Structure formats: structure tokens, C-alpha cells
Amino acid sequence: MATQLWNSAAPDPLDGWSLPAWTYADPEFLAVEKERIFAPSWQVVCHESDVPNVGDWHTLEYIGESVIVVRGNDRQLRAFTNVCRHRGSRVVDGASGCAKRLVCPYHAWTYDLDGRLIGVPDSQSYPGFDRASHGLAPVDIEVWRGFIFVRLVDDSGPSIAQMMAPYEEMVAPYRFEDLKALGRVTMRPREVNWKNVGDNYSDGLHIPVAHPGLTRLFGRSYGVEAERHVDRMWGDLIDTPSVNWSERMYQRLLPPVPHLPGDRQRHWLYFKLWPGVAFDIYPDQVDFMQWLPTGPESCMIREISYILPDDRREMKAARYLNWRINRQVNVEDTALITRVQAGMASRTFSVGPLSDKEVCLRRFCKRIRELIPEARQSERPASGGSQK
Ligand code: FES
Ligand SMILES: [Fe+2]
Numbered sequence: 001m002a003t004q005l006w007n008s009a010a011p012d013p014l015d016g017w018s019l020p021a022w023t024y025a026d027p028e029f030l031a032v033e034k035e036r037i038f039a040p041s042w043q044v045v046c047h048e049s050d051v052p053n054v055g056d057w058h059t060l061e062y063i064g065e066s067v068i069v070v071r072g073n074d075r076q077l078r079a080f081t082n083v084c085r086h087r088g089s090r091v092v093d094g095a096s097g098c099a100k101r102l103v104c105p106y107h108a109w110t111y112d113l114d115g116r117l118i119g120v121p122d123s124q125s126y127p128g129f130d131r132a133s134h135g136l137a138p139v140d141i142e143v144w145r146g147f148i149f150v151r152l153v154d155d156s157g158p159s160i161a162q163m164m165a166p167y168e169e170m171v172a173p174y175r176f177e178d179l180k181a182l183g184r185v186t187m188r189p190r191e192v193n194w195k196n197v198g199d200n201y202s203d204g205l206h207i208p209v210a211h212p213g214l215t216r217l218f219g220r221s222y223g224v225e226a227e228r229h230v231d232r233m234w235g236d237l238i239d240t241p242s243v244n245w246s247e248r249m250y251q252r253l254l255p256p257v258p259h260l261p262g263d264r265q266r267h268w269l270y271f272k273l274w275p276g277v278a279f280d281i282y283p284d285q286v287d288f289m290q291w292l293p294t295g296p297e298s299c300m301i302r303e304i305s306y307i308l309p310d311d312r313r314e315m316k317a318a319r320y321l322n323w324r325i326n327r328q329v330n331v332e333d334t335a336l337i338t339r340v341q342a343g344m345a346s347r348t349f350s351v352g353p354l355s356d357k358e359v360c361l362r363r364f365c366k367r368i369r370e371l372i373p374e375a376r377q378s379e380r381p382a383s384g385g386s387q388k
Contacts, residue, residue: 012369014365015366016354016356016362017351017352017353017354018199018351018352018354019368019369019375020350020375020378020379020380021344021345021349021350022350022379023193023195023368023372023374023375024193024195024296024297024341024344025193025296025297025344025345026296027295027296028383029372029374029375030293030295032372032374033293033372034063034064034293036371036372037275037368037371037372038063038152038275038292038293039063039152039153040152040154040155040157041151041157041275042142042149042151042159042160042163042273043060043149043150043151043277043290043292044149044290045058045059045060045067045079045149045150046069046096046147046148046185047147047179047180047181047306048077048146048148048177049146049179049181050181051070051071051096051148052071054072054073054075054113055070055071055098055100055113056070056071056097056098057070057092057096057097057098058096058148059082059094059095059096060150062293063152063292063293065081065152066081066082066083066090067079067139068081068091068092068102069141070099070102070113071113072112072113072114073113073114074114076114077141077143077148078113078115079139079140079141079148079150080135080136080137080139081136081137081139081152083136083137084104084106084109085109085117085134085136086104086107086109086120087106087107089104089106091103091104091105095184099113100113101113101118101119102136103119108121109121111135114135115135115138116132116135117134117136118131139152140152140154142159142160142161144159145171145176146177146179147160147176147288158229160273163229163230163274164230164273166227166230167232170269171271171281173260173261174259175259175308176286176306178308179306179307180308180309181305182285182304182305182306182307183304184304185302185303185304186302186304187300187301187302188300188301188302188330189294189298189300189301190291190299190300190334190337191297191298191338191341192297192298192299192337192338193296193297193298193299193341194276194292195368196299196337196340196341196344197276197291197301197337198272198275198276198364199340199361199364200333200337200340201270201272201278201289201333202231202272202358202360202361202364203358203360204222204357204358204360205357205358206336207222208220210332210336211329211332211333213242213244213328214235214325216242216243216244217235217237217238217242217251217325218235218236218237218268219240221234221235221236221238222234222235223235224357224358224359225359225360226359226360226362228363229273229274230273230274231270231359231363231364232269232272233272233360234267234269235268236266236267237251237254237266237267237268238251246321246324246325246328247321247325249317249321250321250322250325253317253318253321254266254314254318255312255314255315257284259308260283264283265283266283267283268281268282272360274367276291276292277289278290282322284307284315284322285305285306285319285322286307287303287304287326288302288303288304289301290302297341305319305323307319350378351378
């Protein structure tokens with residue numbers, strides 16, 4: 001079924017239309033998305049400053065895999081699947097830790113921090129077993145401006161540095177490399193398809209309608225643009241004092257930030273990297289958000305803030321207020337995506353039109369249709385239709 005159904009040189013009649021609703025609730029479609037979208041794409045795990053010492057490790061669980069990033073004795077960062085080469089047990093548990101060696105809890109096979117298998121109890125009972133070729137399975141890793149990304153399958157797609165190349169100059173003043181985590185990763189499970197979360201983040205039209213706080217803070221200054229691999233959104237904080245306490249105090253207290261140029265002192269900047277990692281950049285902090293499928297109608301949002309050292313009371317207050325404002329936006333967005341997921345289940349809905357202004361959504365839908373041509377069908381294909 002995955003044949004080319006249209007001539008890619010001609011204008012695509014589906015440009016300007018959303019993805020059909022069935023793709024937001026279909027187990028087979030999700031299975032194909034995992035293979036064609038998530039396995040070959042980069043996913044953020046943490047920041048270098050989260051694993052500063054030899055033996056520090058962090059894990060990321062997604063699409064049925066667990067990946068471990070660990071700093072070796074040579075201080076290099078490496079990534080492996082968190083799977084013992086003996087009987088397949090998970091090797092480490094939890095989100096992070098520090099170890100001298102990675103020891104599987106099942107039969108104590110032991111791996112060096114560089115992934116080599118260095119200990120097999122009763123090893124003579126495995127005649128002919130080649131220890132050297134049974135280290136932990138390596139996973140691609142990229143450190144971009146301090147943030148650590150992993151990729152399960154190399155499909156020769158671009159690196160994060162290549163994806164972000166058009167924006168390097170814009171990002172440079174924020175000193176990503178020097179950031180430190182403020183707290184831990186928050187895990188927010190959502191009972192919606194992963195695309196529904198990303199669609200909402202890319203949707204500029206709903207902001208004046210559904211986010212009164214953001215509208216009070218940024219007025220109509222919202223901009224959106226879509227590059228091949230990256231969406232950008234931006235806005236500028238307005239001076240008119242908000243009627244809302246948190247917003248007004250944020251406007252008032254956000255202090256000058258010495259390392260940022262003048263036009264960034266009150267600027268908000270947001271990058272979304274294909275398919276579902278976003279950097280939310282404020283003068284006072286940088287957050288990453290990542291949304292990963294956990295089922296056809298469920299996903300997990302991972303979210304964390306990073307900051308540069310700044311002991312000023314106004315800065316601490318601004319960060320707290322930023323968190324409060326975003327918590328409210330989050331509540332509003334969660335209600336919206338829940339409504340959409342429910343409405344999409346109706347037999348009366350399949351696709352809807354996308355405004356010319358929705359460049360990010362248009363780009364996203366187009367790319368999904370290119371990767372998974374079944375997404376061109378307004379109705380769910382017969383079972384087995386999404387198999388290669
Ligand atoms: S499964 Fe890991 S040591 Fe046996
Ligand atoms: Fe929103």
C-alpha cells in the first residue's frame with residue numbers, strides 16, 4: 001500500500017488539509033510512526049551538566065526502548081540500549097544514577113562504562129562465547145550546545161546541528177552550553193495522540209482565543225515560521241501592565257539579562273525540532289519539552305527548565321512567575337487537546353482545513369504524508385494497510 005499515490009512535482013491537493021482523524025487513534029499507524037518517525041529521529045535525553053562525573057548516567061524510555069547515556073572513565077558520553085546481552089534484562093532502573101560499572105541485576109554480567117562486557121560469572125560454561133562482541137548495543141549520540149540527543153536508527157537524516165544551522169546565531173547568546181537544570185524532569189502523561197500535542201504547540205491561531213494570559217503578555221506579536229526540520233515561534237513581552245497578578249509581576253520583575261542583546265531582553269523564542277522536541281527560550285530560562293507516544297491515544301510529555309546561575313532576587317521571582325504563567329497555559333492546552341482527541345473520534349469528522357498562516361502545521365502534515373502515504377486516506381484503511 002505504501003506506493004506513491006500522486007505526482008510529487010504537481011501541487012498536492014491535500015496541502016492545506018490536516019491529517020485524517022483516524023491517524024490519531026490507530027495502533028497500526030502508530031506502529032509505522034514508531035519505525036519511520038521515532039526510531040530514526042533525535043530525542044533529547046538531558047544536558048551535559050546532568051551527567052558531569054565519570055559514571056553518571058541518564059535514561060530515556062520511548063517506543064518500547066530504554067536508552068542509557070553514560071559518561072565513561074575517559075569522560076566521553078556514550079549511549080547504549082539498556083539491555084543486557086545475556087537474557088535481555090534491563091540493566092539499570094530509574095531515570096538517573098552513578099555507577100563504577102553497569103552490573104545486570106539478573107546474573108551479574110558486568111559492563112564497563114564504555115559498554116564493554118567485562119565480567120561474566122562462570123564464563124567457562126559458555127564455550128566459544130565471544131565476550132568482545134557482546135558489549136551493550138551502541139546508540140547514536142549527539143551533543144548539541146550541551147544538550148544530549150540519541151537516535152535509535154541511523155537513516156542518514158540530518159544531525160541536530162544541521163537542523164538548527166539556520167538558527168545558530170539566534171541561539172548563541174543564550175549560552176546553552178552553560179545551563180544547569182532547575183529541578184528534575186516533569187513527566188506529564190496525556191490521554192491524547194502524540195501528534196495532537198505537537199499540533200497544539202505549533203498552532204498559532206488558538207493563542208488569542210484560548211490563552212488570555214499569553215495574549216495579555218505578548219499582544220499580537222506572535223510570529224511563526226517553518227524550516228524543513230525546525231519550526232520557530234516568537235513574541236515580545238509588552239509593557240502595558242497585565243490585570244493578572246503573576247503576569248504583571250513578571251513584566252515588572254524580569255531584570256535585565258547581561259549576556260543577551262537588547263532585542264532579546266523581553267523576547268520569547270521557541271523552536272520545535274522534528275518530530276517532537278521543543279526548546280522554549282525566555283530571557284530568564286530555557287525549557288525543553290518532548291512528547292513521545294505511549295499508545296495510539298496516549299503520550300508522555302517530558303519537561304524541564306534550565307537556567308544560568310543568577311542569584312538576583314528579581315530573577316528568582318521572575319523564574320517562579322514564569323513557571324506559574326506556564327502552568328496556567330498548560331492547563332488551558334490540556335483541556336484543548338482533550339477536546340480535540342474526543343471530537344476526532346466522531347464518525348462525522350475526518351480532516352479539516354489549515355489556514356495559510358499555519359505554516360508549521362502544514363509542513364508537519366506534509367511530512368507525515370510523505371513518510372506514511374496511508375495518511376492521505378481520509379478513512380482508515382482495512383487492517384494491515386499500513387504495513388510496508
Ligand atoms: S540477563 Fe543480564 S546477566 Fe543475565
Ligand atoms: Fe496553546
